[in-house]
Amino acid sequence: MANSLKCDLCSKPATVHLTQIVNNKIHKVDLCEACAQAKGVTDPSGFSLADLLLKASLNPEPTGEARCESCGFTQQDFKKTGRFGCPSCYQHFGGLLEPMLDSMHKGIAHTGKVPRRALERRSLHERLSLLETELDSAVKAERYEDAARFRDEISQVKQAGVRREET
Numbered sequence: 162m163a164n165s166l167k168c169d170l171c172s173k174p175a176t177v178h179l180t181q182i183v184n185n186k187i188h189k190v191d192l193c194e195a196c197a198q199a200k201g202v203t204d205p206s207g208f209s210l211a212d213l214l215l216k217a218s219l220n221p222e223p224t225g226e227a228r229c230e231s232c233g234f235t236q237q238d239f240k241k242t243g244r245f246g247c248p249s250c251y252q253h254f255g256g257l258l259e260p261m262l263d264s265m266h267k268g269i270a271h272t273g274k275v276p277r278r279a280l281e282r283r284s285l286h287e288r289l290s291l292l293e294t295e296l297d298s299a300v301k302a303e304r305y306e307d308a309a310r311f312r313d314e315i316s317q318v319k320q321a322g323v324r325r326e327e328t
Contacts, residue, residue, distance in 0.1 A: 168193035229253045285322045289315060 166175040168191060175191035190199065226235050234246030236257060243250060251258065262269045276284075292315045299308035 166191045168196050170196040227253070282322070285318060288318050289322075292318065 166178070168175045169171065171193060173193040173195070176194050177192040177197035179190040179192070180187060227278070228235050229246060229250045230253065231249035232246035234250050236254065239245060239254065239257075246253070259269050292311050293309060296308055296311035296315065299305070299311055
């Protein structure tokens with residue numbers, strides 16, 4: 162059976178087929194040998210994943226390409242290296258970067274990771290703050306039975322926190 166897939170860039174018969182799954186969506190790129198070599202796909206040392214992820218990489222390059230005002234980096238430089246030249250590049254090329262990040266991740270804001278123990282401590286701290294606020298409110302409203310219950314809960318939460326820190 163003959164290969165019926167055409168190159169996404171020049172419509173010649175495609176011999177290089179790349180598949181990537183991002184956010185449970187399959188992205189396929191079919192290239193002829195010449196276009197694959199031109200994009201650096203066949204040379205592992207020159208291959209840039211950023212080049213293929215950028216939608217603009219499949220379109221002709223703009224002639225008057227913008228440069229970062231701080232370092233002179235261009236969109237082509239980013240495609241080649243997969244990195245920016247300076248912190249100002251993130252703002253200068255934001256329009257290019259945001260759609261790419263949004264398609265690769267859950268959003269465009271970095272939320273990072275928090276260690277489990279830090280989450281537990283923060284949760285205990287938030288619980289203590291809430292109970293102390295409730296205790297103050299109950300004392301001011303002369304609801305002494307509620308205040309005693311909040312006092313006991315505060316004591317239990319503090320003891321649980323000490324036990325967790327010891328382990």
